[in-house]
Amino acid sequence: MPITPEQCAEIDRQRAFAAETRRATVPALEEILYRPLPVLDHGFVRVIDYMGDDGAVVQAARVSYGRGTKRVSEDAGLIRYLMRHRHSTPFEMCEIKFHVKLPIFVARQWIRHRTANVNEYSGRYSVLDREFYIPAADQLAAQAASNRQGRGAVLAGDEAAQVLALLRQDAETAYAHYQQMLNEGDDGAKLDPERLGLARELARMNLPVNFYTQWYWKIDLHNLLHFLSLRADPHAQYEIRVYAGAMLDVVRRWVPAVYAAFVDYRLNAAALSATGLAVVRRLLAGEAVTAESSGLSKREWRELMVQLGRADA
Amino acid sequence: MPITPEQCAEIDRQRAFAAETRRATVPALEEILYRPLPVLDHGFVRVIDYMGDDGAVVQAARVSYGRGTKRVSEDAGLIRYLMRHRHSTPFEMCEIKFHVKLPIFVARQWIRHRTANVNEYSGRYSVLDREFYIPAADQLAAQAASNRQGRGAVLAGDEAAQVLALLRQDAETAYAHYQQMLNEGDDGAKLDPERLGLARELARMNLPVNFYTQWYWKIDLHNLLHFLSLRADPHAQYEIRVYAGAMLDVVRRWVPAVYAAFVDYRLNAAALSATGLAVVRRLLAGEAVTAESSGLSKREWRELMVQLGRADA
Amino acid sequence: MPITPEQCAEIDRQRAFAAETRRATVPALEEILYRPLPVLDHGFVRVIDYMGDDGAVVQAARVSYGRGTKRVSEDAGLIRYLMRHRHSTPFEMCEIKFHVKLPIFVARQWIRHRTANVNEYSGRYSVLDREFYIPAADQLAAQAASNRQGRGAVLAGDEAAQVLALLRQDAETAYAHYQQMLNEGDDGAKLDPERLGLARELARMNLPVNFYTQWYWKIDLHNLLHFLSLRADPHAQYEIRVYAGAMLDVVRRWVPAVYAAFVDYRLNAAALSATGLAVVRRLLAGEAVTAESSGLSKREWRELMVQLGRADA
Amino acid sequence: MPITPEQCAEIDRQRAFAAETRRATVPALEEILYRPLPVLDHGFVRVIDYMGDDGAVVQAARVSYGRGTKRVSEDAGLIRYLMRHRHSTPFEMCEIKFHVKLPIFVARQWIRHRTANVNEYSGRYSVLDREFYIPAADQLAAQAASNRQGRGAVLAGDEAAQVLALLRQDAETAYAHYQQMLNEGDDGAKLDPERLGLARELARMNLPVNFYTQWYWKIDLHNLLHFLSLRADPHAQYEIRVYAGAMLDVVRRWVPAVYAAFVDYRLNAAALSATGLAVVRRLLAGEAVTAESSGLSKREWRELMVQLGRADA
Numbered sequence A, B, C, D: 001m002p003i004t005p006e007q008c009a010e011i012d013r014q015r016a017f018a019a020e021t022r023r024a025t026v027p028a029l030e031e032i033l034y035r036p037l038p039v040l041d042h043g044f045v046r047v048i049d050y051m052g053d054d055g056a057v058v059q060a061a062r063v064s065y066g067r068g069t070k071r072v073s074e075d076a077g078l079i080r081y082l083m084r085h086r087h088s089t090p091f092e093m094c095e096i097k098f099h100v101k102l103p104i105f106v107a108r109q110w111i112r113h114r115t116a117n118v119n120e121y122s123g124r125y126s127v128l129d130r131e132f133y134i135p136a137a138d139q140l141a142a143q144a145a146s147n148r149q150g151r152g153a154v155l156a157g158d159e160a161a162q163v164l165a166l167l168r169q170d171a172e173t174a175y176a177h178y179q180q181m182l183n184e185g186d187d188g189a190k191l192d193p194e195r196l197g198l199a200r201e202l203a204r205m206n207l208p209v210n211f212y213t214q215w216y217w218k219i220d221l222h223n224l225l226h227f228l229s230l231r232a233d234p235h236a237q238y239e240i241r242v243y244a245g246a247m248l249d250v251v252r253r254w255v256p257a258v259y260a261a262f263v264d265y266r267l268n269a270a271a272l273s274a275t276g277l278a279v280v281r282r283l284l285a286g287e288a289v290t291a292e293s294s295g296l297s298k299r300e301w302r303e304l305m306v307q308l309g310r311a312d313a
Helices: A005-016 A054-061 A072-084 A089-093 A104-110 A157-182 A200-206 A221-231 A238-254 A256-267 A274-284 A298-307 B005-016 B054-061 B072-084 B089-093 B104-110 B157-182 B200-206 B221-231 B238-254 B256-267 B274-284 B298-307 C005-016 C054-061 C072-084 C089-093 C104-110 C157-182 C200-206 C221-231 C238-254 C256-267 C274-284 C298-307 D005-016 D054-061 D072-084 D089-093 D104-110 D157-182 D200-206 D221-231 D238-254 D256-267 D274-284 D298-307
Strands: A019-021 A037-039 A043-051 A095-103 A117-120 A141-143 A151-154 A212-220 A270-272 B019-021 B037-039 B043-051 B095-103 B117-120 B141-143 B151-154 B212-220 B270-272 C019-021 C037-039 C043-051 C095-103 C117-120 C141-143 C151-154 C212-220 C270-272 D019-021 D037-039 D043-051 D095-103 D117-120 D141-143 D151-154 D212-220 D270-272
Touching: A037 A238, A043 A212, A043 A238, A043 B043, A054 A072, A054 A089, A054 A256, A072 A089, A072 A256, A089 A212, A089 A221, A089 B117, A089 B212, A095 A104, A095 A221, A095 A238, A104 A212, A104 A238, A104 D104, A117 B089, A157 A200, A157 D157, A157 D200, A200 D157, A212 A221, A212 B089, A221 A238, A221 A256, A238 A256, A256 C274, A270 A274, A270 A298, A274 A298, A274 C256, A274 C270, A274 C274, B037 B238, B043 B212, B043 B238, B054 B072, B054 B089, B054 B256, B072 B089, B072 B256, B089 B212, B089 B221, B095 B104, B095 B221, B095 B238, B104 B212, B104 B238, B104 C104, B157 B200, B157 C157, B157 C200, B200 C157, B212 B221, B221 B238, B221 B256, B238 B256, B256 D274, B270 B274, B270 B298, B270 D274, B274 B298, B274 D256, B274 D274, C037 C238, C043 C212, C043 C238, C043 D043, C054 C072, C054 C089, C054 C256, C072 C089, C072 C256, C089 C212, C089 C221, C089 D117, C089 D212, C095 C104, C095 C221, C095 C238, C104 C212, C104 C238, C117 D089, C157 C200, C212 C221, C212 D089, C221 C238, C221 C256, C238 C256, C270 C274, C270 C298, C274 C298, D037 D238, D043 D212, D043 D238, D054 D072, D054 D089, D054 D256, D072 D089, D072 D256, D089 D212, D089 D221, D095 D104, D095 D221, D095 D238, D104 D212, D104 D238, D157 D200, D212 D221, D221 D238, D221 D256, D238 D256, D270 D274, D270 D298, D274 D298
Parallel strands: none
Antiparallel strands: A019 B019, A037 A043, A043 A095, A095 A212, A117 A212, A141 A151, A270 C270, B037 B043, B043 B095, B095 B212, B117 B212, B141 B151, B270 D270, C019 D019, C037 C043, C043 C095, C095 C212, C117 C212, C141 C151, D037 D043, D043 D095, D095 D212, D117 D212, D141 D151
16 A cells, blocks of 8 residues: 555645646646555655646747747647757746655666756655565566566566565565664664664665655656656666656646657657668668668667567567 | 836736646745846846745655645744755755846856756847847946956946947947848838848847847756855846846745745855864954964955954955 | 967967876877867867776776776677667766857857856956957858748848948947957057946947857767757757867767767667658558658658658758 | 775776876876775775866866966965855866765765766666675664764664674575575576576565665766765765765865865855854854854754854764
8 A cells, every 4th residue: 555544634635725826727737636646566656746837838938928828739839849859948847746655776766867856755864664565476577588687577386476475574574673773663662671773874774675765856847758758668677667657647637738749759759770761761762671781780670670560579 | 128018918918817726826926926027227037937835845855745844933943954954955846937038148147057947039030129238327337456357436427428328339230230131120021122131040140248138947946046145146247146136035925934044044144164263263262363373365364354243345 | 260379389388298197098089189170260179188988988887897898899889789778877977178169159059058067268357359250151141931940042242241241340349349448458458547447247248149258168978969969960050060060070089989879870860750650661561651641740741751762851 | 895806907907007198197196096995894986087187177267278277376276266256167177987886875875966977787787796784883873862863872782783683684685585586696507497587677676775786976076075065074974974085085186276175165164154153243242142142043052152162062
């Protein structure tokens, strides 16, 4: 369960609040504001605040005195133009703030994106919760044989059972020892009145990286789309990809015209190298190009054939 | 006049809009939303959008599920603590967007602050307006004798009159020639039907840097405060300092508790070097320290005496 | 002339210096170190310092204890892989520092790239030189008819002559008045002993944006390549494109394997939108796709046909 | 032991290399180039490359054509001036690259500094080493009573022994299970030929955050000094402070004039709030100010008295 009843109540109280504003407002996003969107076994993504909408992109591109928007179709056309020509600054004019709960090893990949603002829950200052990530059975994949950075077949039977048992048992033990070193029980009371208890900033070093942490994360739309194009990609690790998926849904609600342009020009677009482009031209001219005569490496040739619909992925 | 009646009407239309939101909302800032705050002879600063309030700072610092705020005094105490200990990330959780009209030479200083988002009016794409900055008489300062980067006495009489005349005349001529090269009049019509007209991206190179440009500028609160601490400083050039002043007023409306902490711990605070601190300790111990025995340079000694209230600035 | 004999002598003195180092060193770049590479009529680009080489990219990618490089072909293969899969961090491990002299309006476009370090010559502190950019005759282009942000035919005859005369005359006048306001001649002496002279930070506002400024500019290789991919592009204004061209030559000398991968995967690569990719697949399947049945806008269709070699640019 | 004999040999091979360069070179830094400076029980900091020296700071500040340096005393004076007036850009003109081995929980604090380039060893791609951090006995501190984010007295006797035993035992178990899940022994061979072995990107999630990771980390001098001012501070956690200490020594070798200015104006400097400054002025005027009449909170009063040498820390 990602959140407790107390946290749920806090969220409901905040959702009950309403005020009038002159700012750009997006009803479809207001609808889910503050609500945890569940990800993995204990994680979530919640939208905490946002600035701007589709109109804010065109308003900035036009450096307008007023709203700056024209007909919806004209605005969408401008947004497509800006996305196509890689104008990044108008998309930086929208901003969004998330509260995310995520395993530490996912947080370590996530934080590599530097153009964002982050406030993380502090294990120096506070005691961490007993919550850790255990993969679902269908995500218990073997090491890929062909690709050092990927997953292969799903483990089965005994091997799967043992992995799950080890992960669970080590996490439980680590947390029990964490409390023992802190000399502090679930209720915050001292376990042994004679002991001092190790400093929080030291005791936490015993916890494995599948433990959950959480943070407030704020980013502009341009950099969010860049993050999503990398992390929603099939090459990204599954455990971060599911967070990217949840945030893509948020973007669709928030700025539908930007989302549509992003899908066409980035997410589902194809990048052809100069050599790859030459192959396409030769094919279109009727030439029978082969892997050997293409000038591409075997892997690049195969990838190109998949892109062009001439081979299966 | 900073804005035209048409622009005024656009702004009024936008101000008339109101929507309901669950987001943190600041009535004192809503009051002036979109309104141009005049700066210099033709410039302005307008707040276009904002995210967060004082509460958003403590909410992020606490990584809260709900609003995260407690009693006002407790929140203000936490904000003071964060400011004092140079915690920057909670202040990054608020964001503001301005529309600014400013002379090009001010824009060139301003843009040096890189941690912000900018969309500038394009002289490649559009024709620039006939608007340039002429200093007020009391700002027509001579070069400082003691400081290569500062202003001295105000020019008077003939010298002042001639400077103003030259500035005005060169700006007028430059704009007239700009239009002539573009082959385009105030109404956008061709001046000479036989001529092609020079490309906008080239013709604009004739305009001096006292011409006004404008941009949308978006920044988080932490970086805004950093900008203001440098640009509201007496060492900053007057023409950018007045913009910083206008934005300080905006910050006071927007996040009053952060503003108060900022004034105490940054704007009016003192930085003592290790050597300066040693001088203060010796003075408090009753020693008669002199410039010579202080270990400070003459300039640093004088500045320290001013800080300590023992000499006039 | 981009530099004076005195500056030339200073550069020669610096080039005469040699020291031993254990650092990665690139002879082909050492050869041109400090030498001004001329750009436009008075501008230049000079390499002042650099860190790393092709090997530094693979060394970082492998987080090596030693040099980290293997056979040249293996290293080049890894560099191609990293470029193809948009791994940016290994390319950030090389750094280069330039001294650039460029017109102010070019500097204003350039500075929009924020992930770089800049130290600009200060017009507050120092008197600016009498040097301004006048386009060569073949660059005196008319406004493009089809594209608001581009150039059309080259101006000829009278119109061209008049534009050049206006540009030259306004720049000369502006500089003469700049000196008059400063009350300072070419030799730095007072023009009129009775006058105070206007502060430098004010007087400079009279100079048009075709005057030259200069700066030290330092950037990592990843961000430099991003800058070059945007500014060497045909859509970039000619006056910044020529600087990008000069720097591309520097990159080729400095990191030849990275340069080759960059040309194949970025500079000469093609980005197909999802819709564009579908068109290519249909064409390859033998379908007779037309602009109308393509799902693309007219402009996108035309651009795709040019990319595929089925129409002229 | 931080490094193996094989790694040692690789480092020695790289140190044996020497080339001639025209670049600014610092013999005192060349001396230790590539050598691991030990930190904690298995960690280190190694300088891999550097750009610039003290002279590069003044060269950039002067936007020089040549070396840009004058007499050593004049250069040092300019550097002090730049540091005192918080000019950041000249210090950005020097760059340094480190190879660092550090526990994951230290890496998680470190990475919060965003203005740097990082390449981390990948647990998705490679198998991690059996190396984890165990605090020395004198660093086994209890939670501070007065400060939620600090350390108190050092644990003794049984409690200390048990903490050390738990940390060691959990780390050993976690690594053994990591190998078991990978189905891979120390020699890289399969443990059980019947099993597939869990993907590396999943198996690593079992390792606690006291395991060591390593990365290449590159940063400019301005941002490095900012990092050091925060992480060499007594409020920083001991385990990151020792890394900051090692890097301070590197800075002293590399740019001695910048280092001296940094110590005087930052590291050992004092920041007085407006209220604190008023207290100092009143004290100097002979007034008997008390905590109550000071306008300061109790904690701020105590800190001020310590700063002024009127109370012990």
